[in-house]
Amino acid sequence: MITDFDDAYTNGAYIPNGSDWPGRWTASAEHFRENLPPGCTATYSTAYGAGERNSFDLFRPARTPKGLAIFIHGGYWMKFMKSDWSHLAEGALRRGWAVAMPGYTLAPDVTIGGITSEIARAITAIAAEVDGPIRLAGHSAGGHLATRMICEPSQLPETVLERLQQVISISGLHDLRPLMRTRLNDTLKLTELEARNESPALRRPRLTHKVMCWVGAAERPEFIRQTDLLANVWHGLGVEIDRHHADERHHFDVIEDLVDPESTLTKLFAP
Numbered sequence: 001m002i003t004d005f006d007d008a009y010t011n012g013a014y015i016p017n018g019s020d021w022p023g024r025w026t027a028s029a030e031h032f033r034e035n036l037p038p039g040c041t042a043t044y045s046t047a048y049g050a051g052e053r054n055s056f057d058l059f060r061p062a063r064t065p066k067g068l069a070i071f072i073h074g075g076y077w078m079k080f081m082k083s084d085w086s087h088l089a090e091g092a093l094r095r096g097w098a099v100a101m102p103g104y105t106l107a108p109d110v111t112i113g114g115i116t117s118e119i120a121r122a123i124t125a126i127a128a129e130v131d132g133p134i135r136l137a138g139h140s141a142g143g144h145l146a147t148r149m150i151c152e153p154s155q156l157p158e159t160v161l162e163r164l165q166q167v168i169s170i171s172g173l174h175d176l177r178p179l180m181r182t183r184l185n186d187t188l189k190l191t192e193l194e195a196r197n198e199s200p201a202l203r204r205p206r207l208t209h210k211v212m213c214w215v216g217a218a219e220r221p222e223f224i225r226q227t228d229l230l231a232n233v234w235h236g237l238g239v240e241i242d243r244h245h246a247d248e249r250h251h252f253d254v255i256e257d258l259v260d261p262e263s264t265l266t267k268l269f270a271p
Contacts (some may be wrong), residue, residue, distance in 0.1 A: 005181040008222045011251040015237045021252045022084070024061055029086035038062065044083075048102070048125035054118060056102040056126055057082055060088045065098035067132035067165075069270045070123060071258070074140025074171075077115055078107040078187050087259055092270030096260040099270075100126040104145075108187045110145075112176070119145045120155035127160045135166045137269050139255050140223075143172020144200065145228065147211065149204035163205070168269060170213045171223050171251055174201040174230040178222070192210075201226075201233050211241040212268060216249030223251060 002008050028064040039062025043056040049148030082103040089099035102122035104115050117118045128133060135233060138146035147169045149156055155165075176195040179185055196202050205211075210236065215227035224245065231243035246254055246265075257263035 002222075004068045005178055008220065009078075009179065009182050009184065011220060011223075014220060015250050015252050018189035018252065022080075025087075029084050029088075031091060032085075032087035033223070037090070038237070040093055044119050045103075046125075046129075046160050048122045049118060051080070051105045051118070053105050054102040054122070055082075056100050056122055057086065058126065058129060059086075059093050060130075061093055061096045063096060064268070065130055065132060066096045067098070068100065068127065068130040068134045068163075069097045070100045070102065070126060070134065070136050070246060071134070071269075072102060072110075072142035072145045074138070074142040076188070077112055077141045078182055078184075088255060090259045091261040091263060091266030092258070095266065097270040098130045098221065100129075102126065103256050111194060111233075112188060112190065113194055115199060116148050117155060120149060123149065124157060124160055126185045127163065132163070133165045134163045135168075135269055137168035137170060137220060137258075138166060138172065139170045140251070141173060143169035144174060144176070147172060147174060147200040147205075148198065148203075149210070150206045152206055152211050153198055154206065160257065161208075164209055166210045166212070167226070168214060168265075169230065170214045171216065171219060171254055172200075172213065172227065172230070173223075175199045176225050201230050205237060205239050207238050209239075211239055211243065213243040214265065214268075215243075215245055216251060216254035217247050218247040218250045219254070220230060220251065246251065 049106040214230040
């Protein structure tokens with residue numbers, strides 16, 4: 001039984017030098033932008049909406065892209081910018097895929113439902129920039145947003161959904177109701193209705209997309225439970241879904257394999 005919900009959803013305190021990770025991400029992202037792989041190009045902060053954070057970065061490989069890989073960042077819907085994660089484009093980019101990273105308005109300036117709508121608009125705009133198949137991944141809150149895109153009714157147009165091949169939720173949050181019992185909700189301001197409406201595990205998924213639920217084996221128990229929950233529920237509804245517990249990975253380093261073009265995670269994201 002969970003008696004301290006704040007502790008259950010705390011990550012940094014249980015990771016060695018946890019407070020150092022955000023600075024490391026920002027530095028790695030900046031270094032990557034300054035040293036793109038040979039022949040690769042990038043466009044930054046292309047607007048998809050009127051909000052200050054309604055823009056995306058797009059990295060293109062040296063040759064015609066195999067398709068489009070989109071990564072949605074986490075931060076409990078209230079932290080970070082798209083530019084903090086640029087380095088995670090490297091693996092897919094080196095495999096010949098265009099990689100996009102959308103930004104979105106952060107809570108409390110918008111509800112989680114509002115963020116869901118922004119991400120749908122972002123993906124639609126990004127899809128118009130690159131032809132071919134689309135593969136979607138997100139980390140933590142981004143994992144929620146990625147899986148939320150294929151809940152019925154989806155806010156993505158059918159022309160985009162038809163191109164979407166794979167959805168990967170990395171350490172995603174799929175039942176938002178427990179967050180109502182944390183201090184996070186002082187900022188998120190989730191109501192019971194919105195928590196239910198925005199929880200992928202409580203919604204009916206589309207049955208035409210492959211889904212992977214990926215989590216670090218060394219993560220907090222609640223993140224492992226949330227990962228297994230979606231895999232269990234959606235499997236029972238007929239989705240082609242799998243789960244993977246990455247050995248020795250915690251919540252902050254579970255995404256690092258996206259830098260490596262030969263990692264299993266990158267090959268799933270951008271085959």
